[in-house]
Amino acid sequence: MIFSSPIFSAAELIGTVAFAVSGAMVAIQKRMDLFGVLFLGVITACGGGMLRDLMIGRIPPNALVHPLNLGVAALVGLIVFVLARMMKERYLNSTETVNHIFNIFDAVGLGVFTVTGAQAAIDAGYAGNGLLVLSMGVITAIGGGLIRDIIIVEVPFVLTKHIYAVASILGGLAFYGLYLLGLVPVYTVLAGTVLTFIVRVLATIFKWDLPRAIE
Amino acid sequence: MIFSSPIFSAAELIGTVAFAVSGAMVAIQKRMDLFGVLFLGVITACGGGMLRDLMIGRIPPNALVHPLNLGVAALVGLIVFVLARMMKERYLNSTETVNHIFNIFDAVGLGVFTVTGAQAAIDAGYAGNGLLVLSMGVITAIGGGLIRDIIIVEVPFVLTKHIYAVASILGGLAFYGLYLLGLVPVYTVLAGTVLTFIVRVLATIFKWDLPRAIE
Amino acid sequence: MIFSSPIFSAAELIGTVAFAVSGAMVAIQKRMDLFGVLFLGVITACGGGMLRDLMIGRIPPNALVHPLNLGVAALVGLIVFVLARMMKERYLNSTETVNHIFNIFDAVGLGVFTVTGAQAAIDAGYAGNGLLVLSMGVITAIGGGLIRDIIIVEVPFVLTKHIYAVASILGGLAFYGLYLLGLVPVYTVLAGTVLTFIVRVLATIFKWDLPRAIE
Numbered sequence: 263m264i265f266s267s268p269i270f271s272a273a274e275l276i277g278t279v280a281f282a283v284s285g286a287m288v289a290i291q292k293r294m295d296l297f298g299v300l301f302l303g304v305i306t307a308c309g310g311g312m313l314r315d316l317m318i319g320r321i322p323p324n325a326l327v328h329p330l331n332l333g334v335a336a337l338v339g340l341i342v343f344v345l346a347r348m349m350k351e352r353y354l355n356s357t358e359t360v361n362h363i364f365n366i367f368d369a370v371g372l373g374v375f376t377v378t379g380a381q382a383a384i385d386a387g388y389a390g391n392g393l394l395v396l397s398m399g400v401i402t403a404i405g406g407g408l409i410r411d412i413i414i415v416e417v418p419f420v421l422t423k424h425i426y427a428v429a430s431i432l433g434g435l436a437f438y439g440l441y442l443l444g445l446v447p448v449y450t451v452l453a454g455t456v457l458t459f460i461v462r463v464l465a466t467i468f469k470w471d472l473p474r475a476i477e
Numbered sequence: 478m479i480f481s482s483p484i485f486s487a488a489e490l491i492g493t494v495a496f497a498v499s500g501a502m503v504a505i506q507k508r509m510d511l512f513g514v515l516f517l518g519v520i521t522a523c524g525g526g527m528l529r530d531l532m533i534g535r536i537p538p539n540a541l542v543h544p545l546n547l548g549v550a551a552l553v554g555l556i557v558f559v560l561a562r563m564m565k566e567r568y569l570n571s572t573e574t575v576n577h578i579f580n581i582f583d584a585v586g587l588g589v590f591t592v593t594g595a596q597a598a599i600d601a602g603y604a605g606n607g608l609l610v611l612s613m614g615v616i617t618a619i620g621g622g623l624i625r626d627i628i629i630v631e632v633p634f635v636l637t638k639h640i641y642a643v644a645s646i647l648g649g650l651a652f653y654g655l656y657l658l659g660l661v662p663v664y665t666v667l668a669g670t671v672l673t674f675i676v677r678v679l680a681t682i683f684k685w686d687l688p689r690a691i692e
Numbered sequence: 693m694i695f696s697s698p699i700f701s702a703a704e705l706i707g708t709v710a711f712a713v714s715g716a717m718v719a720i721q722k723r724m725d726l727f728g729v730l731f732l733g734v735i736t737a738c739g740g741g742m743l744r745d746l747m748i749g750r751i752p753p754n755a756l757v758h759p760l761n762l763g764v765a766a767l768v769g770l771i772v773f774v775l776a777r778m779m780k781e782r783y784l785n786s787t788e789t790v791n792h793i794f795n796i797f798d799a800v801g802l803g804v805f806t807v808t809g810a811q812a813a814i815d816a817g818y819a820g821n822g823l824l825v826l827s828m829g830v831i832t833a834i835g836g837g838l839i840r841d842i843i844i845v846e847v848p849f850v851l852t853k854h855i856y857a858v859a860s861i862l863g864g865l866a867f868y869g870l871y872l873l874g875l876v877p878v879y880t881v882l883a884g885t886v887l888t889f890i891v892r893v894l895a896t897i898f899k900w901d902l903p904r905a906i907e
Contacts, residue, residue: 295687346690472725475776510902561905
């Protein structure tokens with residue numbers, strides 16, 4: 263068992279599917295070929311967790327030891343590829359719908375990976391180190407998107423748009439706070455995931471942005 | 478000894494030379510200075526293996542413990558630099574020849590690093606984990622080029638051109654399959670390297686590409 | 693204790709402040725929002741040390757275990773943000789002064805991180821491996837800037853401008869040479885830091901560059 267509770271393994275799987283969709287959609291938009299779509303789906307889904315695992319000493323990274331998540335991410339990438347290929351022009355002409363779908367999946371991934379990342383640090387024995395718990399949540403949640411955007415040579419979405427990482431920090435704080443209060447996983451996971459998701463979605467809808475030093 | 482058989486150490490040295498050439502050539506094309514040429518040669522040659530070593534827990538990474546490969550990569554970078562400086566205009570006017578040379582060296586590096594990467598995972602005790610063996614082959618083979626292209630701010634060649642990574646996956650499968658069948662290194666190494674090399678070269682010549690969802 | 697002598701902890705803190713300033717200034721120039729400024733400040737200040745820690749097996753990376761440096765980097769980023777916001781037009785119209793400040797802080801960070809990086813390798817038990825000691829110095833010193841520039845999608849400053857990394861290599865050699873001769877930290881730290889700083893500053897003033905193969 264990787265996680266102390268199966269709830270987290272289930273959550274990690276949900277996040278894997280969600281981020282694989284977002285990664286594959288970006289690759290299709292960039293006109294990458296089938297391998298590029300699968301690779302970007304897999305690295306978006308598994309990259310954050312791999313960075314986290316390197317940092318907490320879970321070596322080799324879980325994604326390379328247990329093939330389930332990586333296989334699911336590749337399969338999801340393939341499905342997105344086939345759907346986009348079938349839709350062709352309709353896919354290209356539905357920019358708004360495509361953006362909505364991207365944002366929903368991406369927000370789901372952000373929410374669940376925030377709590378699984380934080381939990382991975384707790385399970386690795388660092389429950390007493392709040393900085394590490396929170397930063398592993400954020401790194402797991404934004405790491406995959408960061409690597410994805412670096413690969414497609416764009417300034418990372420996760421650092422520039424609509425308080426993306428702030429949503430993950432808030433969700434991580436909620437998760438960790440409730441954990442310290444002794445709540446069972448089902449509540450801490452729900453609270454952390456839902457808070458991250460809601461903040462991320464509201465920020466996108468209302469275009470919330472943090473202030474800039476110089477506009 | 479890093480590898481269980483000297484054949485792999487020899488192969489890693491060949492791959493180091495080949496990728497140092499490819500990295501140095503890219504740096505020269507980007508008009509980097511001498512340090513940039515040496516750095517890009519070294520990181521292209523050693524970067525994939527360093528990523529791999531971090532993931533299989535061989536810490537510090539081999540390239541920083543045994544100076545041979547890193548020294549050879551720097552020396553090769555220097556030789557490429559001096560040759561290009563001597564040729565000047567002739568270098569610039571021979572785009573096609575330069576591309577051919579780049580592709581040959583790059584294909585050699587891809588082939589040998591696919592098998593040394595896979596073998597490193599086997600030697601680290603993960604022979605029974607096919608996903609890890611294959612992914613260490615691919616990461617070693619394409620990691621250096623990935624880091625090289627991220628540094629020069631281009632969408633990675635290895636993810637977009639002519640089934641580059643697919644060649645490495647096929648070669649890795651051949652290597653690992655023959656290994657499981659009990660063949661001795663000399664055959665597994667040759668099979669994996671040559672298959673990767675041939676697929677990569679044929680794909681470049683015939684411009685094989687995987688399908689795209691939307692052209 | 694992380695370092696064998698408090699001098700190195702003090703130096704790491706100075707370098708953290710210096711690189712947090714340089715990272716935050718780059719983020720402001722790129723019109724990032726408050727989170728982006730804090731993130732780029734923190735990653736520039738702590739990224740090189742985190743890369744180093746992963747490579748010498750100090751896991752989790754020190755920056756995530758001891759909150760001091762990360763907290764200081766975030767605070768420094770906030771101060772730079774507030775100052776720039778107060779100055780507005782004056783900040784934008786003082787390009788030359790802004791560049792001077794950036795270069796001074798960046799040179800300080802480069803100098804102290806060269807020696808703390810080398811010392812971290814020594815404290816981890818690799819004093820006898822000159823390649824590892826020197827490369828940990830260089831990676832700590834240029835790693836943060838490298839990650840910073842990759843994130844903002846620019847060809848890394850540290851690889852292209854005014855013998856930046858060469859300054860770190862020279863300072864590292866001075867530090868390690870004096871260490872091998874048995875000098876106490878206060879002298880080795882000063883020598884390594886000051887030499888790196890001076891070479892970096894002189895190279896910027898006099899626009900020293902290494903030769904290029906093709907201009």
